Amino acid sequence: MKISAEVINKHGIKPNEYKKIVLLIGRDPNLLELGIFSAMWNEHCSYKSSKKYLKKLPTSNKNVIQGPGENAGVIDIEDDDAVVFKIESHNHPSFIEPYQGAATGIGGIIRDIFTMGARPIATLNSIHFGSHTHVKTKNLLSGVVSGIGGYGNCMGIPTVGGEVKFNSTYNENILVNAMAVGLVKKNKIFYSKAQGMNQPVIYVGSKTGRDGIHGASMASAEFDANTEDKKPTVQVGDPFAEKLLLEACLELMKDDSIISIQDMGAAGLTSSSVEMASKGNLGIEIDLNKIPCRERNMTPYEMMLSESQERMLLILKSGKEKSAKEIFDKWGLDFSIIGKTTNTKKIVLNFNKNEVANLPLDSLSKDAPLYDRKWIKTQISKKINLPKEFSSLKILDSLKKILMSPNNSEKSWVWNQYDQTVMGDTIQKPGGDSGIIRIHGKDKGIALTVDSSAHYCLANPIIGGKQVVCEAWRNLVAVGAKPLAITNCLNFGNPEKDKIMGQFVETIDGISQACVYLDFPVVSGNVSFYNETNNSAISPTPTIGGVGLIKNLKNIMTQNLKNIGSSIMVIGKNTGHLYQSELFREVLNFNDGQPPAINLFNEKNNGLTILTLISKKLLNSVHDISSGGLILTLTEMCITGNMGAKIKIPTTNIGKIEYLFSEDQSRYLIEIQEKHIKEVTKILDKNSIYYELIGKTQKEYLNIDKEFTIEVAELSKLNSVWFKNYYKD
């Protein structure tokens, strides 16, 4: 039976791609085979638009044990410990069905971690929603938050950090990016590459149902008016099943029964079997009658393309089947020998004793289409005039407005729905510059952060790409961690449009420049294109997940002010740059102009110097200066420390508003006790650092020069009301 053009189109396969399939396999594929091609060749699985540019990212250094290409990246954290981590998007499903979309996003990323043999020890998330006034936002936000909590809490993995942002660019395309982090012994890491012929292929975990069929293809297309119809392509999560799968897998991993292991994530059984076999340069044969099914009369097509959750594919050493099965029986999970490895370099599927598919593996993976998409440089806006309302801005009113805005409000309404302390090793909960998790039973820890700055990237993708990497680096530094590596989640519109592709290319360029300079490699990540509805794309939103090492937990640093009468100092150069700042965006609704420039030399120099000061125990508190500028940073330090400050704005050629609200980069605000000032300034001078003493801490009141005095408790109240009012609770 010849497949119609309409069916091909429905599978997201372009006419020229279909021609390529016919050429590769020397015949027309049957419907099942077409479905397999569609699953493997879609953007989500094949990276066909992004691969060319992803290669430019630095992915190795002496700390990297495993870079991109596996289920997750792995870095060395000394002794015999390694950290496994990755960030992934679940944007499209979360918009269609927020609870399940977000829940299965968490489930998927956690599975990636324990597939590598690591016990998951923390999750973080970066979630972006449309304008708070948009009709869908309230429901999407509460659905996503309870979905993330519903899954992560049940798994018993603490959520230690994240960000929640609102912007009308996400009105019809929200972003749900989830990061998971695991701990493993260096010599017990598991990989997905199959090895050896005639080894049993095992299916473990939940049964296969009809949910999520073609989920990955759905995530590789734009939304339109019929988006709601896509609900059946969203998977349904069962965190209980995943908890059992986690414990069963880690129990089996204690010995050496497993040759390789891969979770069934996007494109389910298809991508896991194809990837494992093709990485090992082998073939694979599967008897579909052996697949544990949840529903009756499932067809081979449905079994191969289902994205039912909480499933794993293992290749065991032959002879280990019985002992392995006992473990899965104990945990009440399915365990089925569904096939074997072969040397044919083909995937062969049998059903009811008939061969129903037979495809060369290379045609699905190595020979998948690769595109060199057309792209254009983003138009950089020329120098523009200050907004006309600028001259009438009042400092205190502006600060209040920023503090009360949804983007800058305190977010415990969100975080308190996530278990932050299970596993008993959470040293720094959400709300600090980075989360900190102790390595169980040891005196060392890791710092974790996720960051994004979409408006910077929209205005200038190269600077924006650099900035978001630096922001993550700075957040790790601010808690006293040595930054080690990142994972990235690249959320963009439709790459078939040259403008969008240009944003992507230039953002990667920026990310790459910063990563190279800071020796901060990318070890894992994912690309999410087609975040677009009715031709309107989201702002380019790269999300960076950073990991740093704290060798001695006695040396951690926090942002809350500690002692009355100590000095407050700014580290880094202030040029008074206000374009793209929170002041302009939140207070004046003015979105033009360039983001602040990044000087990578200063970034690194300032950061490493801060780390030196922290390790010498010369600082009381540290907070990086980011959105909202110096004044918001200081306010946050006051609120968290329940303490005031008296600030004198230095006399410079910069105006007061510029001085306080500028978002010039690579800066920190630090609190120093009087007795340490001399030594601190000596080190700063020696390292050629720009710094300024601007005031002292005091009781209760924040006082900015001759401008205003206000009780910190009042600022704290203003900062904490938005979510409660929004949900009337």
Add this chain to the structure above:
Amino acid sequence: MKSSVIVFPGSNCDRDVAVALEKNQIKNQMVWHDEVELPKTDLVVLPGGFSYGDYLRTGCIASKARIINDVITHAKKGGLVLGICNGFQILIETGLLPGTLLRNKKLKFISKNVFLKVTNIDNKFCSNYKKKNVIQLQIAHNEGNYFANKKIINDLEDSESIAFKYCSENGEIDGIFNPNGSSNNIAGILNPKKNILGMMPHPERSIDPLLSGEDGSILFEGLISS
């Protein structure tokens, strides 16, 4: 002193509480839910988590696990039983403690630090606390809203079987300091013989000054000191 932590499918605070017990020189064993008999033990701990995914009703399926028969026998003989969070929910489902735990009043999961007033120290678990002291522990639950009929609540009050109540930092017991809607701000209760304690807050998460303080340690220390 010897303890047994029961591990159900879906338990996720089992390791945490084992760490807390061992840190306080209590010799602990993990016991799989499918075992028939407890090992020789002074204390049984039902840990927090989502036993059986909280499906059907929190704690309900776990209360029918094979090991539970022996836990009930142990309790009826006067042996110590501590149920934390999901463990408290299981104790209620077994009938060892009265009342029920409803969904939190605002229908949301709550994870945060709360202040608690220790309202009974005349039991093994709280023996190292001072009466009416205010302590701080973590809560992390979706169904911690303690509810029972008036008679049960009055009996609990009259027999001094309430171990902990949610309160302010200064110890005021008032609805505004009640995170989940529990009757009478109840956070933990004892049986009349005071050998069974069920509590929503997690003492095992407050055993380290680097983390969330050490108010939980006092409970574990109390178990061995008296």
